[in-house]
Amino acid sequence: xxxxxxxxxxxxxxxxxxxxxxxxxxxxxxxxxxxxxxxxxxxxxxxxxxxxxxxxxxxxxxxxxxxxxxxxxxxxxxxxxxxxxxxxxxxxxxxxxxxxxxxxxxxxxxxxxxxxxxxxxxxxxxxxxxxxxxxxxxxxxxxxxxxxxxxxxxxxxxxxxxxxxxxxxxxxxxxxxxxxxxxxxxxxxxxxxxxxxxxxxxxxxxxxxxxxxxxxxxxxxxxxxxxxxxxxxxxxxxxxxxxxxxxxxxxxxxxxxxxxxxxxxxxxxxxxxxxxxxxxxxxxxxxxxxxxxxxxx
Numbered sequence: 623x624x625x626x627x628x629x630x631x632x633x634x635x636x637x638x639x640x641x642x643x644x645x646x647x648x649x650x651x652x653x654x655x656x657x658x659x660x661x662x663x664x665x666x667x668x669x670x671x672x673x674x675x676x677x678x679x680x681x682x683x684x685x686x687x688x689x690x691x692x693x694x695x696x697x698x699x700x701x702x703x704x705x706x707x708x709x710x711x712x713x714x715x716x717x718x719x720x721x722x723x724x725x726x727x728x729x730x731x732x733x734x735x736x737x738x739x740x741x742x743x744x745x746x747x748x749x750x751x752x753x754x755x756x757x758x759x760x761x762x763x764x765x766x767x768x769x770x771x772x773x774x775x776x777x778x779x780x781x782x783x784x785x786x787x788x789x790x791x792x793x794x795x796x797x798x799x800x801x802x803x804x805x806x807x808x809x810x811x812x813x814x815x816x817x818x819x820x821x822x823x824x825x826x827x828x829x830x831x832x833x834x835x836x837x838x839x840x841x842x843x844x845x846x847x848x849x850x851x852x853x854x855x856x857x858x859x860x861x862x863x864x865x866x867x868x869x870x871x872x873x874x875x876x877x878x879x880x881x882x883x884x885x886x887x888x889x890x891x892x893x894x895x896x897x898x899x900x901x902x903x904x905x906x907x908x909x910x911x912x913x914x915x916x917x918x919x
Contacts, residue, residue, distance in 0.1 A: 676894075680887035687883060702888035712889060714865055715872035719893075722787055722857065722868060723850040730794050730846050731839055738801025739831055743813060753802070759795040765855075772859055782866045787857060791850065797842050804838040805831060840903075847900050851893075869893040 650658065675693060682692055683699040706712050740746075741753045771790045780786020808831075816826050832839075857868040867875065873889045 673894075676887050676890055680884050680891050682884050684882050684884060699884075702882070702884040703892075705885055706888045706892055711864060711867075711872065712869075712892070715867050715869045716892070718784075718787075718857075718861070718866060719851060719868040719870075720896075721784055722853075723847050725784075726788050726791055726850045727843050727846045729788070729792050730797055731843055733792060734794055734797035734801045734842070735805075735832070735835065735839065736827070737798045738803075738805050739827055741798070741802040742805040757795055757799055759793070760799075768855065768859070775860060781860055782863045783860075787860050787866075791853075791856070794846070797846065800838060800842060801835070804835055808834055844900055844903075848897055851897055851900075 678693055678695055679687065680702050681695075681698050681700070683697065683701055741749065775781065775786045775790060778786070780789070812830060812834075813826070816830055821830070852870060853868070854870040854874070858871045858874075861867050861871060869889070870893070873886060873893065876889065877886050
């Protein structure tokens with residue numbers, strides 16, 4: 623009988639050093655980094671200059687504006703802001719815009735999340751045909767449906783009303799599509815376990831789906847808020863009276879009435895602040911929402 627002899631120790635083969643020359647060739651040189659930094663700085667200056675000019679010119683006293691002297695941050699006057707904030711019409715326009723944007727955000731997110739949940743997790747006849755037919759609305763230009771929508775709202779008595787302003791904007795195909803894709807990426811095991819525990823559809827939606835889709839809810843909420851806050855054409859057509867104007871249409875009317883430039887720009891700053899605050903609140907969810915959309919399991 624022969625015994626198999628094994629070496630006491632097996633010498634490990636030497637590991638070849640990692641070649642990093644190919645990667646080093648892709649890295650920019652110091653001169654390239656400096657050029658990139660200068661280009662990024664110039665791009666930032668060009669991007670931020672309109673906001674700087676808007677704020678500085680809104681803080682100028684009434685009178686002729688001369689360039690480039692008026693772009694200096696002095697002298698400072700709050701006269702324009704006092705006129706804007708004390709005007710009843712501007713306060714009314716701000717209230718109209720807030721109602722239009724906030725109610726639309728809540729309604730769009732609620733309806734889109736329900737539709738996305740149904741299209742992603744439920745089985746019913748004609749689901750795919752219904753879903754892609756609804757998504758086909760994205761290819762229809764907004765201006766094509768503008769006149770038919772106005773005729774329907776006008777015949778129903780929705781002109782110069784909040785519901786006439788809000789209702790036609792609730793069917794958001796982009797929001798339904800994103801909700802469906804996000805909910806579809808959630809692990810199947812979660813829904814199977816919930817069904818085994820006897821969880822109802824509504825309880826599953828409220829207790830499980832909504833907490834898991836917070837990133838996409840926040841992201842969509844910010845985009846829908848920005849769209850409604852900056853919307854101009856539909857509020858211009860439906861809100862025909864002065865009391866039903868939004869900030870965008872109201873500021874345009876001030877410009878048409880030859881109001882002082884500092885007053886118009888002060889109103890633009892007031893309209894910009896809620897948009898900036900909404901972005902600060904929801905921007906931390908953007909990366910999380912984009913990352914989780916492509917993750918499953």
